[in-house]
Every structure is written in C-alpha cells, then in structure tokens.
Amino acid sequence: MSGNMNLTLKVWRQKNAADKGGFVTYKADDVSPDMSFLEMLDIVNERLVKKTEDPIHFDHDCREGICGACSLYINGRPHGPKQAITTCQLHMRSFSDGETITIEPWRAEAFPVIKDLAVDRTAFDRIQEAGGFISVNTGGVPDANEIPIPKVVADEAFNSATCIQCGACVAACKNASAALFVSAKISQLALLPQGQTERYRRVQAMVAQMDAEGFGSCTNTGACEVECPKGISLTNINRMRRDYFNAKFFKEEEIH
Amino acid sequence: MSSFTKAFSSTLGKKLIMSLTGLFLCLFLIVHLLGNLQLFKHDDGMAFNVYSHFMTHFPPIKIVSYLLYLSIVFHAVYALIITIRNSKARKVGYAVYKGSANSTWSSRNMGILGTILLIFIVVHMSNFWAEYHWGGLPFIKYETSLNNPEEVKVTKLPYNGNELVYSQYVDTQAGTEVVVAKDLNIIVMDLFKIWWYVVLYVIAMIAMGFHLYHGFQSGFQTLGFDHKKYKPVIDFLGLWVFSIIIPAVFAAMPLYVFFFK
Numbered sequence: 001m002s003g004n005m006n007l008t009l010k011v012w013r014q015k016n017a018a019d020k021g022g023f024v025t026y027k028a029d030d031v032s033p034d035m036s037f038l039e040m041l042d043i044v045n046e047r048l049v050k051k052t053e054d055p056i057h058f059d060h061d062c063r064e065g066i067c068g069a070c071s072l073y074i075n076g077r078p079h080g081p082k083q084a085i086t087t088c089q090l091h092m093r094s095f096s097d098g099e100t101i102t103i104e105p106w107r108a109e110a111f112p113v114i115k116d117l118a119v120d121r122t123a124f125d126r127i128q129e130a131g132g133f134i135s136v137n138t139g140g141v142p143d144a145n146e147i148p149i150p151k152v153v154a155d156e157a158f159n160s161a162t163c164i165q166c167g168a169c170v171a172a173c174k175n176a177s178a179a180l181f182v183s184a185k186i187s188q189l190a191l192l193p194q195g196q197t198e199r200y201r202r203v204q205a206m207v208a209q210m211d212a213e214g215f216g217s218c219t220n221t222g223a224c225e226v227e228c229p230k231g232i233s234l235t236n237i238n239r240m241r242r243d244y245f246n247a248k249f250f251k252e253e254e255i256h
Numbered sequence: 257m258s259s260f261t262k263a264f265s266s267t268l269g270k271k272l273i274m275s276l277t278g279l280f281l282c283l284f285l286i287v288h289l290l291g292n293l294q295l296f297k298h299d300d301g302m303a304f305n306v307y308s309h310f311m312t313h314f315p316p317i318k319i320v321s322y323l324l325y326l327s328i329v330f331h332a333v334y335a336l337i338i339t340i341r342n343s344k345a346r347k348v349g350y351a352v353y354k355g356s357a358n359s360t361w362s363s364r365n366m367g368i369l370g371t372i373l374l375i376f377i378v379v380h381m382s383n384f385w386a387e388y389h390w391g392g393l394p395f396i397k398y399e400t401s402l403n404n405p406e407e408v409k410v411t412k413l414p415y416n417g418n419e420l421v422y423s424q425y426v427d428t429q430a431g432t433e434v435v436v437a438k439d440l441n442i443i444v445m446d447l448f449k450i451w452w453y454v455v456l457y458v459i460a461m462i463a464m465g466f467h468l469y470h471g472f473q474s475g476f477q478t479l480g481f482d483h484k485k486y487k488p489v490i491d492f493l494g495l496w497v498f499s500i501i502i503p504a505v506f507a508a509m510p511l512y513v514f515f516f517k
Contacts, residue, residue, distance in 0.1 A: 076353045239482075244268050
C-alpha cells in the first residue's frame, strides 16, 4: 500500500531480571501510518513468531489510554514524542519513513525489568497499600450529596485522580523520582472531606514507602508534568510537601 | 528516631535542607551585592574599607556569617548525598534521552553549576575573606577635612600587625576626621586587574545566574509554596532579580575595575 513506512527499530531485549540485556535491531517494513505504536509492535512480533523467534515482550491492556498498562520509552521520551497520550494512543504517523526508533523499558531500580520492555511496577501498588485509601465502616448507603464539596475542590481532586499509575513520571525524571505519582494519590484523598481522618497518617506512610522503594528525590525539573499522559500537575507535589511537613513538624503524634 | 530526624532523613526532608540553606544564601546575595556596590565609588576605597571592618566586627553580623558558612557546607554536602541517592535510583541509564523536551537545561545541571560555584566560593574566600582575616593586609589612613568633606588626604601604611588597628576619630587640632582601616579595597583592585581572575569571576556569575534560574523558584516549591496568585511573582523574581540582575551587577565589578580603574 502506498504511504506505508519502512522503519528500523532498536529494541531493548532482556531475557529476565538477572540477564544483562542489550539492543537488538529489527526491520519494521510496510507499516501503515494509521497503526498505533502497539499495533506496529504486534506486527513485528507476528513476523518474529513466524520465524520462530521470541516475540518482544511489552505491557499493554485496554489500548485506549485509560488503564496505565502500556509503557515504553520511545526515542528518549516516555510514551513517545507526543504529549498527553499513552503509548497505545500514539500513532505511526508521528514518525517518518526510514526513521530509526529506539525503544527502551522504564529505567528505575524500583522498576526492575521482568523481560524485554516489561517492568515490574508493583512498587506503586505497595505505596498505595501503605496509605492510599480511606477507611469506611460498612452500613447503609449514604445519601448522595450529603457532604457538600465545592466544585473547584471536587474538580481538583478528580484531576489528581486521573493518574493511571503508568510510571511515566518516574521514567521521565532524571532522578527516577515517584513524587508526581505519590502526590497525585495523596491529593485525590487529601482534597476531599472523606480523606481528612487519615490525611496526615497517609502522607507520612506513603512517603516512607516511596523512600523505601528506592525512588530518587524530586528536584522540581518539571519533566514528569510534561510527560504525564494525564496531565497531572506539579501542584500535587507541592501539596504533598505541605502535608508532609505539616504532619512531621506540627501535628500531634500521641496524647500528652 | 524522633519525628524531626525522620522528617529530615526522608527524600522530602533532605530537599527541605537544600531549600532553606539555598534561599538563605539568596538572601545573603542581596546584602553582599548592596555592600559591594561601594566598590564603584571613587573615594580610594574609604566607604568599602569601613564597611569591611563593620561586616567582620559587628556581633550580630558575625553570628549571621557563621550561619552563612554552615549554609554553604550543608547545601554542598546535602547536594552530594541527594545526588548519590538519585544516581542509585537509576543505575542503568537510557541510551537515548531527550531531557530538553520536558525540562530546562538549568534544572538538569544544578550539580555541575553548583560545583562551579563551590570552586568559585573557595577561590573567592581565599582571595578576600582569608586575606582579610589572616593575610597581613596593608592599612590606609583617610583624613577628611571637617570644613570641606571633599578634601581627603590618603596615606598608605604598610602592614604592621603589632601597632596598627582600626580606628576612627576626630582630630580637633588638625580639623580632620581620621579613619585608619585595613585596605581590602587595594587587594580587590589589584586582583581585578588580572585578566584571568576577571574571566573566572564572570564565568562564575553566569553559572550562578543559571543555578538560581532553577534554584530560587525550586526552593519555594520544595517548601510547598505554590499558588496561582504568587507563583508568578516568585518566578519573576527568580528570573529577573536572581538570575539576571544580581549576577550581572556582580560581574560588572571586576569588569569595571579591569577596564575603568
């Protein structure tokens, strides 16, 4: 078909976490510009399978930008050259015919490579488990709108809640800091009345877990905000700091 | 561990130390700049030498100066600690990395800029601060006529550690106000006549401009200051005052001495 592209892919191949890994070059010929990036990889994989070679492993699930499963560090940027989209929403028309595309996994000690381009992002789950929840007693269903919440506050909380845990913030950060993710998860609850009871316990527990997982320090470069497919803003990080310092320096820890 | 120690050993707390020390150093820059503007005066360094004595002998200023030395040390040491942890957080780097697509150059090179500044501070302090305290500086005597303040008689006195001390008095018989002070001014003038010192100072000020372009506003963010209403004010001050005006005026001092004095 006319208009199709011939590309060269430099893909990170690594058998398992213990393997050293390295780049392998593949030809991706006759790629339609209307394909998504993952569809292009599917085709490359089909060709590899036909040749009885091991297909390239990468994470994916919903393929419509809402699940946070897909990752890929493409040509030096997480989720590729476009902003505010995930890799599954990236189309091949964003590349040009004959281009060499380098595909790497997220790089962070807290995200060890499982195989090829798939990394273990359970560090995020453990941070969530440390405090990213509210405790609600069972009982009757409360009436809707029983607790008034100003529109701006609700909107801000929902903005924070759009985080899909993909890990692009960590991948983009030169320090591999998880500050944007952690702060979004803290903010979505800290902004709302239901999250107040555990607000200061939560921020301390989640930050402690973030540090224990071995993520770096945030140095406010702002790379995470630019690369986040959901546009989570740096304001969240500053909100986390306010809550954290407030908890550590000014809140009661015990009855005295 | 107490709550405080825990807080300061977290990734957020270590950055809090960077922020507090860094912003204190920014505040110091304003004072340092205003004082040093006296170098532009054509008074054989009288105002500057009197000021130098005041800054090294007035007790509250001395206390602040110890805070300043501590700030420099803590800022540098914590920068190192944080950088080591950050490089451990990503041991295998990217083959292709496009940092310019998502962040400013300064924000990605604070360590290099800071190292240039640390080297500069060591050179700068050994040139002037150490010289002033222990260097055996020559003295200078200014005799200002009480009738005509425009008329000043300047006498250079060679170094004499045992006899000469700073003094300021009115000589009623001669009708003059006399000031005897260590002549730091001449040390500054002599040094700024050496071209490669001038180059070093100008390079250091450019590095400081870039360091503070990221550092000033980042310091406020680390403290948690962030609001639509005053974030633009902080960004404005960080750009114009701390990364352009202050470094430019500092850099103007050696250039002015080199070319016009």
